[in-house]
Amino acid sequence: MRTFVGVDLGSTTTKAVMMDENQDVLGRGITNSRSNYDTACRVAGQEARIDTRLTLCRRALAGVGAIEGKVGDFLADLERTFRLEQFLEQLDDLENTCLGQVKGERFAKVEAAAKAALAEVFVRLRVEAVALFAPGATRRSDFFRDIAGSRYLGVAEQVAREAELSYDLLLNVYDKSIIEVENRPPSEDMGGKFMRALDKVLVEAPQFDAAGDEIKQAVADALDVELDEVYLVGTGYGRVTLPFSKEHIRSEILCHGLGAHMMYPNTRTVLDIGGQDTKGIQIDESGIVENFQMNDRCAAGCGRYLGYIADEMNMGLHELGPMAMKSNRPARINSTCTVFAGAELRDRLSLGEKREDILAGLHRAIILRAMSIISRSGGIKDEFTFTGGVAKNDAAVRELAKLVKENYGEVTINIDPDSIYTGALGAAEFARRAAEAGAGGDAS
Amino acid sequence: MNAAVAKATHEVVKDGSMLKQKGMMAGHYDRLAAAGETGSKVACTFVPGNLNELIMCFDLLNNLPEVNAIQNGLRKKSGSFVMEAEKDGHSEDVCTYVKSDLGMIARGNIGPYGKPLPDPDVLLLSYTGCFTFMKWFELLRERYNCETIMLHTPYKGDGEITQNMRDYMVKQLKEEVIPTLERVSGVKFDIDRLREYLRESAKAEDDLVWVLQSAKNKPSPIDAYFGGIYYIGPIFGAFRGTEDATDYYRYLRAEVEARIQQGLGPVTPDGDMGEEKYRLVVEGPPNYTSFRDFWKMFYEEGAVVVASSYTKVGGVYDFGFRHDPDHPLESLADYCLGVYTNRNLPERVDMLTNYVEEYQADGLLINSIKSCNSFSAGQLLIMREVEKRTGKPAAFIETDLVDPRYFSPANVKNRLESYFQMIEQKRASKRPAVGAMA
Numbered sequence: 099m100r101t102f103v104g105v106d107l108g109s110t111t112t113k114a115v116m117m118d119e120n121q122d123v124l125g126r127g128i129t130n131s132r133s134n135y136d137t138a139c140r141v142a143g144q145e146a147r148i149d150t151r152l153t154l155c156r157r158a159l160a161g162v163g164a165i166e167g168k169v170g171d172f173l174a175d176l177e178r179t180f181r182l183e184q185f186l187e188q189l190d191d192l193e194n195t196c197l198g199q200v201k202g203e204r205f206a207k208v209e210a211a212a213k214a215a216l217a218e219v220f221v222r223l224r225v226e227a228v229a230l231f232a233p234g235a236t237r238r239s240d241f242f243r244d245i246a247g248s249r250y251l252g253v254a255e256q257v258a259r260e261a262e263l264s265y266d267l268l269l270n271v272y273d274k275s276i277i278e279v280e281n282r283p284p285s286e287d288m289g290g291k292f293m294r295a296l297d298k299v300l301v302e303a304p305q306f307d308a309a310g311d312e313i314k315q316a317v318a319d320a321l322d323v324e325l326d327e328v329y330l331v332g333t334g335y336g337r338v339t340l341p342f343s344k345e346h347i348r349s350e351i352l353c354h355g356l357g358a359h360m361m362y363p364n365t366r367t368v369l370d371i372g373g374q375d376t377k378g379i380q381i382d383e384s385g386i387v388e389n390f391q392m393n394d395r396c397a398a399g400c401g402r403y404l405g406y407i408a409d410e411m412n413m414g415l416h417e418l419g420p421m422a423m424k425s426n427r428p429a430r431i432n433s434t435c436t437v438f439a440g441a442e443l444r445d446r447l448s449l450g451e452k453r454e455d456i457l458a459g460l461h462r463a464i465i466l467r468a469m470s471i472i473s474r475s476g477g478i479k480d481e482f483t484f485t486g487g488v489a490k491n492d493a494a495v496r497e498l499a500k501l502v503k504e505n506y507g508e509v510t511i512n513i514d515p516d517s518i519y520t521g522a523l524g525a526a527e528f529a530r531r532a533a534e535a536g537a538g539g540d541a542s
Numbered sequence: 543m544n545a546a547v548a549k550a551t552h553e554v555v556k557d558g559s560m561l562k563q564k565g566m567m568a569g570h571y572d573r574l575a576a577a578g579e580t581g582s583k584v585a586c587t588f589v590p591g592n593l594n595e596l597i598m599c600f601d602l603l604n605n606l607p608e609v610n611a612i613q614n615g616l617r618k619k620s621g622s623f624v625m626e627a628e629k630d631g632h633s634e635d636v637c638t639y640v641k642s643d644l645g646m647i648a649r650g651n652i653g654p655y656g657k658p659l660p661d662p663d664v665l666l667l668s669y670t671g672c673f674t675f676m677k678w679f680e681l682l683r684e685r686y687n688c689e690t691i692m693l694h695t696p697y698k699g700d701g702e703i704t705q706n707m708r709d710y711m712v713k714q715l716k717e718e719v720i721p722t723l724e725r726v727s728g729v730k731f732d733i734d735r736l737r738e739y740l741r742e743s744a745k746a747e748d749d750l751v752w753v754l755q756s757a758k759n760k761p762s763p764i765d766a767y768f769g770g771i772y773y774i775g776p777i778f779g780a781f782r783g784t785e786d787a788t789d790y791y792r793y794l795r796a797e798v799e800a801r802i803q804q805g806l807g808p809v810t811p812d813g814d815m816g817e818e819k820y821r822l823v824v825e826g827p828p829n830y831t832s833f834r835d836f837w838k839m840f841y842e843e844g845a846v847v848v849a850s851s852y853t854k855v856g857g858v859y860d861f862g863f864r865h866d867p868d869h870p871l872e873s874l875a876d877y878c879l880g881v882y883t884n885r886n887l888p889e890r891v892d893m894l895t896n897y898v899e900e901y902q903a904d905g906l907l908i909n910s911i912k913s914c915n916s917f918s919a920g921q922l923l924i925m926r927e928v929e930k931r932t933g934k935p936a937a938f939i940e941t942d943l944v945d946p947r948y949f950s951p952a953n954v955k956n957r958l959e960s961y962f963q964m965i966e967q968k969r970a971s972k973r974p975a976v977g978a979m980a
Contacts, residue, residue: 352963392957
């Protein structure tokens, strides 16, 4: 099958989209960008391939009568179980790497104890993992580093106490290992993991026993489809660090414009709030960029600002929006300087303002800044599409909707649940067009 | 090859006119450094609407603080001068030319060529459109306790120079400027000497205009912004009206003529530019602290600037103005009144629209300068209007003159690349579609 890949190497996350010849999105993948775009690109690509396999499974299972009407649930189970497999594999890697760090003078007297403690930590993490990937479980993040990291800290503290070992020692071992593990290319044995996951799902779903072989065959067929990655286009801040030749690079402005157009063909104005930049883009009826404005000398009010706030409040990034939504009286905050955010926050907390009101005020402040960038790019025309990581945040969306109405009246505001992939989608479409136009080969 | 070796062996390519100008500039700074010994008196003045011919009539050396700031910016010295000035209490938002100058003075007033600069005997403010200039000279006056002359230039609010405005300027020249210069210098004013200088100016101006307009060729033999900044050096500095300047522009013109004949594009610091892919009109001053890196972002992508407003900052010659020996004081007045930033927004829009069309450019790029209100005010509006009138895409980037802290290469490059790709995309959309498009 001919596929086309777009990779958006953002400052916070790296996204990949795999598309087929009919412009249908087959799979999407995301990972944190770390400081290593090479790995981020590989991981996001791998994730998009996994997602593509799930799409192909969906297509293949559509023909299996026994699970008709239940394909969605079945695939959700399959994916969950696959993710658990993947997580456990990465835990193994992390454990081995941690053990490898237990050496040298620091550990001279406690080597055996430290190794035993680590083994215990990982035993507990593995037990816990099952619950983390249970049906309906919510995770603070989908990234290995975040899930494993937060749980490791908790479990290691407990184990260290029980073993009368220094917690710092275990922490240090982890800190040294996680970067290495994170930057290791993902294991390629995707098919094996899928089939192991499938076996587990089938064991837990006796109702499909009769059709077991048929399902297995369908999944195996889907896994066997050869994916020919015909053309790849990279975009985003990290693009220049990758060995992509020039034809394989597109500006993120163009990719976001085209991506938004593909999601909502009537789009004329796009707002993208990413990790370190905010873009206001005007596009025409074909998705061609007419004008754009970006923040330039300063990244105040970008997505990273919310990341900072989350760290300051010891919350997950995904938890900020819901808390801000509880506010009825947003605080009035003007400064959107990321570096000052912590001071602003502490100052207001000390004055007794409610956390939700402060958070709502902060969301409003970043949207106000975005409004200024949009107006400089030519204002908002109907339809208006909001993309980027911040578009997933309900509180930001609520403030945006209010300000759009106040300043531009009734305008259709589009937010795709997959809006974080807008740039990668545009890039994939550029890849498809380049291949159609007869440009050669893959990027490497 | 490792970077250090590459750096050591990498030579910046300069053409003959650049080397010639370099010699002229070195001579200029030598003369300034020797002012104490030779007994020469010194005038300080600014680039827009500068009255170099008049200054020369009084045997005064012309020391231009803006040029010093630019030269220090190019030599990466301005950053520490700016901070020195901030230490003295000048805010972050003040024009960085001013701060570079004040910082340099605070550090002993050693000029960009490493030689001391003389104290001024007179400060001549010949363009009042920039309020910062006035404040700048106030500070210098306080420091040097010297004469200050202010020639008030009325703003061309209605887009034209009226006889009344011209008369007002001439009256000031006769009653204020010339008598003060006579008093400071001890030299009697001779209008025929002025006529001679103006005659010389007009020759150089003809050649400069020819060179700048050579960018109408395809490919353009020059870059009218990055290269253009070199070309305007003599005429907007201390050389207009001298034979040196006339020679320089004659030489430059011949050089450019030869490039046209050979079908060559501009000379860049890395040698001849490759294929000309994008033709741009640029509005606003450049960034000087990363001048070469900035330029490289253009020529590496095949972008050449075919016309720019900054190369008209000292005075505008494109539309026929020349210094006129038959009407010496009137033509000095017209020169001051006609400088680019003294034009109202509709005039600036007309001029830039005209450039996009006449030079067959792909669009307008604005480099907005953080600390220059003279240029920056109204630029977004200008952009919209030019875009609307020409139907060509425009883009906006932001940097600073000589404060290295306000040049963010990754961001600027990102925007420029986006802009070039946007032009490309627009072109492609006008060509018949290839294959099945969305």
